[in-house]
Amino acid sequence: MPEITYRDAVIRGIAQEMARDNDVVFLGEDVAKAGGVFKATVGLYEQFGPLRVRDTPISEQAILGAAMGAAMTGLKPIAEIMFSDFFAVCFDYIANEFPKSRYMSNGQTKCPLVVRTGNGAGSRFGAQHSQSVENWCMMIPGLKVVAPSSPVDVIGLLAAAVRDPDPVIFLEHKSLYATKGEVPDGEIVDRLGTAKIVRPGRDATILALALMVPRAVEAAERLKAEHGIDCEVIDVRSLVPLDTQTILASVAKTHRLFTVEENPRLCGWGAEIVSIVADEAFYDLDGPPVRITTPHIPLPAADILEDMVLPTAERIVETVRRSLQS
Amino acid sequence: MATAQDRAQAPGSGLNDDIGEAKRLAMYRSQLRIREAEQRAYDLFLQNLVKGTSHLSLGQEAVASGFAEAMQKGDLSFCTYRGHAHTLARCVSVEKVLGELMQRDNGLMRGKGGSMHLTSEEHGVMGSYAIIGAHLPIACGAAWRAQYKGDKDVSVCFFGDGTTNIGAFHEALNFAAIWKLPVVFVCENNLYMEYTPIGDVTAVPHPAADRAGSYGLERIIIDGNDADVVYRTAQRAFSRARAGEGPSLIEALTYRHSGHSRADPAKYRPEGELEKWKQRDPIKIYRERLQQFGVSDKVIAEIDASVRQEVDDATETCKAAPMPPADILTTDVYADGGWAWRN
Numbered sequence: 001m002p003e004i005t006y007r008d009a010v011i012r013g014i015a016q017e018m019a020r021d022n023d024v025v026f027l028g029e030d031v032a033k034a035g036g037v038f039k040a041t042v043g044l045y046e047q048f049g050p051l052r053v054r055d056t057p058i059s060e061q062a063i064l065g066a067a068m069g070a071a072m073t074g075l076k077p078i079a080e081i082m083f084s085d086f087f088a089v090c091f092d093y094i095a096n097e098f099p100k101s102r103y104m105s106n107g108q109t110k111c112p113l114v115v116r117t118g119n120g121a122g123s124r125f126g127a128q129h130s131q132s133v134e135n136w137c138m139m140i141p142g143l144k145v146v147a148p149s150s151p152v153d154v155i156g157l158l159a160a161a162v163r164d165p166d167p168v169i170f171l172e173h174k175s176l177y178a179t180k181g182e183v184p185d186g187e188i189v190d191r192l193g194t195a196k197i198v199r200p201g202r203d204a205t206i207l208a209l210a211l212m213v214p215r216a217v218e219a220a221e222r223l224k225a226e227h228g229i230d231c232e233v234i235d236v237r238s239l240v241p242l243d244t245q246t247i248l249a250s251v252a253k254t255h256r257l258f259t260v261e262e263n264p265r266l267c268g269w270g271a272e273i274v275s276i277v278a279d280e281a282f283y284d285l286d287g288p289p290v291r292i293t294t295p296h297i298p299l300p301a302a303d304i305l306e307d308m309v310l311p312t313a314e315r316i317v318e319t320v321r322r323s324l325q326s
Numbered sequence: 327m328a329t330a331q332d333r334a335q336a337p338g339s340g341l342n343d344d345i346g347e348a349k350r351l352a353m354y355r356s357q358l359r360i361r362e363a364e365q366r367a368y369d370l371f372l373q374n375l376v377k378g379t380s381h382l383s384l385g386q387e388a389v390a391s392g393f394a395e396a397m398q399k400g401d402l403s404f405c406t407y408r409g410h411a412h413t414l415a416r417c418v419s420v421e422k423v424l425g426e427l428m429q430r431d432n433g434l435m436r437g438k439g440g441s442m443h444l445t446s447e448e449h450g451v452m453g454s455y456a457i458i459g460a461h462l463p464i465a466c467g468a469a470w471r472a473q474y475k476g477d478k479d480v481s482v483c484f485f486g487d488g489t490t491n492i493g494a495f496h497e498a499l500n501f502a503a504i505w506k507l508p509v510v511f512v513c514e515n516n517l518y519m520e521y522t523p524i525g526d527v528t529a530v531p532h533p534a535a536d537r538a539g540s541y542g543l544e545r546i547i548i549d550g551n552d553a554d555v556v557y558r559t560a561q562r563a564f565s566r567a568r569a570g571e572g573p574s575l576i577e578a579l580t581y582r583h584s585g586h587s588r589a590d591p592a593k594y595r596p597e598g599e600l601e602k603w604k605q606r607d608p609i610k611i612y613r614e615r616l617q618q619f620g621v622s623d624k625v626i627a628e629i630d631a632s633v634r635q636e637v638d639d640a641t642e643t644c645k646a647a648p649m650p651p652a653d654i655l656t657t658d659v660y661a662d663g664g665w666a667w668r669n
Contacts, residue, residue, distance in 0.1 A: 025474065051474060057504070059497035065463020066470055066501065069481070072452060073402070073471040092457050092494075097464070101453060104439035107658035108447045141667070142659055165661035193669060242668040276668075 001182040009151035009183060010040040010116070010172060013158035014078060016187060018048050021076060024162055027054045027063060028080025028116075037082055038118055038177050060086050064093035064115065071113040072101070076162055084119040084133045084171060091136075098167035099142025114161045114168045119147065120211055120262055121294075121310055122175030126301035130174075132262040132294075134209065137169045138239045138269055144192055145239040147171040149213035151181040153237060156190025164192060173210040193241030197250070201232035204256035204320055207247065207273060209236045212260040212311060219316035227321050231258075239269050247273060248281050255286040258320055260311050261293040268293050292319050343619070345554055349395060350619065353553045354612050355629050356391035360411045361609055362637045363420045367410065367427050371588050375645065376427045380441040383411035385551075385583035388608035389514050390415040392556025393482060396564060400479040402452045402468050404461040407442035408514075409454030412484055416449040421640035430647040437650040438658075452481075459485070459494030462511065466498050469507035469573075480567040481509045482560075488519030490533040499541040499575065508567035510560070511575045514550060516582045521594055534577040543575050550578030551608040554615065580608075 004012070018024045026044060028036075032055040035042030045053040056063050060081055067079035081087060087094055094115070101109040121130040137145045144166050148154045154172070161168035198213060199220050208216035213235045220231040232250050236243070251257050257277055259270030274289045292311045300306055345353075364384050370376040383390060386408075394403070394415030405412040410423055418434065426433030427441050434444055442456040452468065455461035465483035472479050489495050490513060502509050513534035517524055530536035535545045549555045556578060563574035581603035585592035592600075604610075616626060659665035 054505075057497075057500060059463075059501055061459075061494045062463045062466065062497035062501040065460065065494065065498065066467035069464040069467020069469070070471045070474075071467070072464070073468045075471050075474065077467075092460050093463075096457050097455075097460055101445075102658050102661065104435060104443045105445040105447070105453065105658075106435040106438050106654070107663070108435075108445055109453060110661065112661070141665070144660075240667050244668045 001184055003180045004151050004183050005177065006151050006154055006172070006179050006181070007038065007040045007177040009154035010158070011042060011044065013155040014041065014044055015047060016155065017159055017162040018044070018052060023074065024076045024078065025052050025054070025070065026078045026080070027056050027067065029056055029058055029063070029082055031055060031080050036080070038174065040172065040177060041080070060090035061093065064090045065097070067113045067115070068093060068097055068111060071111050072109055076112050078114045078116060078162065081115060081117040083129050084117040085128050085131050087117070087133055087136060094137065094143070094169070095140050099140050103142060110165065111167045112165045114158070114170050116170045116172060118174045119171040120173040120175060121299055121306060122211065124301055124303050124306060127298035130299045130306070134171055134239055135263050135267050135269055138272070139267070142167070143240060144168040145171070146192060146237065147173070147210040147239065148237060149173070149176065149210050149235050152183045152188065153190065153196070155183065155188040157192065157237065159189040160192050163189070168192070171210065175211050179214070193238050193243055195237055195243035195246040196235045197232060197246065198235045199231070199233040201230040201254065203230045203254055204232070204258060204324060205247070205250040205254045206231050206233045206258045206260060206316065206320070207236055207270065208233060208260040209239070209269065210262065212262055215311060215313045216260050216316060218313040219320065222313065222317050223320055229320060229324055231320065236269070244276055248277065251277055251281050252284045255284055256324065257285065257289040258316070259289070259291045260316055261291065262310060263294060265291070265293045265296040287323060290319060290323050292316055345557060347619065347621070350616060351621070351625070351629065353391050353395050353557065354616055354626070355633060356395060356415050357387040357553060357609055357612060358630065358633045359420065359636070360387040360390060360414050362633050363414055363423060364410060366637050366641055367424065368584065370424070370428060370641070377429055378440050379587045379589070380427060381408040381587050382584045383408055383582065385603065385607065386514055386516060386580045387411060388553040388556050388612070389484070389512065389550045389578045389580055392553040393512060393560045396557050396560035397450070397480070397482065400450065401564070402450050402479060402481045404452050404465040404468070404481060404483040405444070405454040406461070406485050407454060407456040408486065409444050410441070413444040413446060413451050413454065416446070416451050418446045418449050418451060419640065420637050421643050422446070424640050425644045425647055428644045429649065430644055431650045432644060432647040436654055438654065459489050459492035461485070462489070462494055462498030463501065465509050466502050466507055469502065469509035470505065472508050473505070478568055480564050482512060483509060484512045484514060486519070487513060487515040487517070487524040487533045489513070490537060491528060499537070499543070502573035503541040503543065506570065506572035508570070509573045510563045510567060511573065513575070513577045514580055515577050516580050518582070518586065520586045521590060532577055534575055538575045541575070543573065546574065546576045548576060548578050550580035551606050551611060553608060553612055
């Protein structure tokens with residue numbers, strides 16, 4: 001099977017949907033002629049033309065507001081917010097407008113749009129260009145929130161997001177853009193709300209998202225090889241809708257739960273999942289669930305400092321080992 | 327302000343009859359409907375039958391009616407939390423509006439939205455937005471769809487003078503200008519940003535019009551209490567939008583007779599200001615206009631009576647209507663009709 005990068009998967013996913021449906025339009029800063037600051041939209045302007053792929057000013061409120069107005073009246077816009085940290089300057093749309101208009105209007109207003117954004121750390125950009133903001137979005141009723149970890153999932157989940165009738169926040173991890181993965185030829189469409197078991201195991205369940213997925217997988221391989229601990233790694237993929245059934249079934253099998261979260265500690269997605277497991281599967285657990293997160297600090301810029309705070313394979317290995325062997 | 331042409335001059339005696347009697351009667355009825363329904367909403371609030379907050383357009387009816395009467399079917403209205411007037415002006419029934427304000431099951435959104443979020447897409451009312459400025463970019467998006475699909479509808483976005491100082495206003499104006507979108511921005515300058523005189527908090531005397539030049543747009547200031555002036559201005563802006571010539575920004579000077587919201591007695595107004603503006607009450611102006619054009623007192627009285635009847639009937643229907651049931655609490659969070667966030 002051919003391999004492509006996560007970055008090229010973004011291009012292919014958008015192109016697949018734009019070729020399929022003329023109502024799919026794409027807007028954002030530097031996305032058209034320049035092909036995106038992360039080069040994740042190269043060639044779309046040439047392929048689909050200036051009416052469908054549009055550069056905008058640095059006006060995040062205008063970008064998201066325009067996407068919403070277009071979505072309400074019949075288009076299926078994909079809007080790019082360059083860095084997810086910038087959600088803070090257009091959060092009105094994410095928190096107040098997209099997710100509440102259908103409810104407030106008693107079902108009259110539709111909002112089928114996708115907001116793509118570069119999320120996460122690893123690029124040494126410091127505290128305002130590196131955050132993992134999935135929990136900002138997850139807490140809002142009415143939104144759907146997706147964060148793929150592999151090229152094939154980028155295409156399939158992006159297609160599912162574009163075809164979904166609800167507003168979807170699509171978090172691309174900046175540190176995954178250059179990574180590669182196998183992708184079959186032809187159309188790829190996945191389903192939102194489905195977690196993926198990326199490594200089966202018997203002794204413990206490790207939940208991870210986006211950049212934390214390859215780190216969890218690496219940790220699981222080392223735990224098996226070095227300590228004989230066989231971990232099941234689940235890529236959560238979709239925070240809303242959340243595939244609790246896959247998670248609960250895994251905990252029922254392994255009896256231990258670990259979450260690996262890039263977000264700062266408080267109110268991370270893992271806290272919600274741990275509370276669900278505590279509510280519904282407490283007696284399946286042989287030990288306390290453990291959350292492995294970035295500490296509750298703004299992210300530092302220096303590489304040596306940034307590397308100290310994000311969960312690493314080493315930290316996952318040590319945490320799981322100590323927890324299971326205590 | 328109004329041009330010489332806008333000042334009624336009798337034909338024969340110089341009256342400008344470009345608008346025509348049928349449209350004038352519709353415009354009068356529309357303004358009166360808003361006046362009576364808003365006054366009723368206030369009265370019902372005093373009886374504790376309208377709850378929550380409400381922001382009335384008493385005194386600002388001419389802007390809503392003048393624009394709505396110039397709109398075609400399919401044109402879209404984007405309103406603020408002070409949106410009852412614009413909703414009624416697009417011919418949504420008084421019962422649906424009062425029902426929502428009275429938090430009844432017969433309300434426009436069955437009580438799920440409330441006074442600040444009136445929406446009736448079948449009438450082109452694409453929502454009332456309670457976060458200042460939010461709907462200007464949204465109106466741009468609807469206009470972008472029209473431009474992209476070759477649809478001929480215009481998106482019309484109403485907001486207050488206070489909105490001109492928030493970022494989304496400026497983002498939307500620039501965005502609409504560079505993309506030449508068929509959108510019309512209407513600033514209802516009622517002189518107050520909530521409780522504060524707009525002049526105290528704005529760098530320029532005309533909060534909208536004085537910013538138009540920054541976006542390459544014409545500086546337009548009109549008498550917002552004269553529905554004919556509003557109507558003609560709207561027609562010009564809509565023609566421009568439909569012809570692909572881009573957005574317009576219109577500042578309509580008007581005045582709200584009541585406070586900002588139900589909680590505000592408007593004690594900050596200088597002595598005599600309200601009385602001065604009441605001399606220019608849009609309903610009074612328009613009733614005199616009809617008389618100038620020879621409409622009989624009988625015809626006017628019939629309209630007055632039928633509007634009052636509609637509002638009275640709506641009030642009684644709403645008072646008798648049930649409260650919304652609990653089973654709608656979890657409907658329409660997502661497009662599948664439900665609220666499930668997990669399996």
